[in-house]
Amino acid sequence: MHDAPRSGTEPRHARSPLRLRRLLSGVFLPVFVLAAALFAYWATRSGPGDSPGGTVLATLAGVCAALALIAAVDLLVVGRRLHSGRGRTV
Numbered sequence: 001m002h003d004a005p006r007s008g009t010e011p012r013h014a015r016s017p018l019r020l021r022r023l024l025s026g027v028f029l030p031v032f033v034l035a036a037a038l039f040a041y042w043a044t045r046s047g048p049g050d051s052p053g054g055t056v057l058a059t060l061a062g063v064c065a066a067l068a069l070i071a072a073v074d075l076l077v078v079g080r081r082l083h084s085g086r087g088r089t090v
Helices: 018-045 054-084
Strands: none
Touching: 018 054
16 A cells, blocks of 8 residues: 655655644643643642642653753754755745
8 A cells, every 4th residue: 555665765855844843842832831830839839648749749840841841942953944944845
């Protein structure tokens, strides 16, 4: 069920949906930053015996912060690719 035989040059000519990546990263960067801040605040306000515990909340804050960092780096990469012209055909 192959449409065309592979030529072996696909990775060099592959297209990435850069504008979609920019949109998704732009939307989720503030979401993850806000979530990280809220989880961190909640973790500082939780007491012993609270459910969820402070450790779980701090872990969630760290995960959200890491995802925000990934989204920020992706925005930079996509911005450079679009600016350099490598993404203008997409």
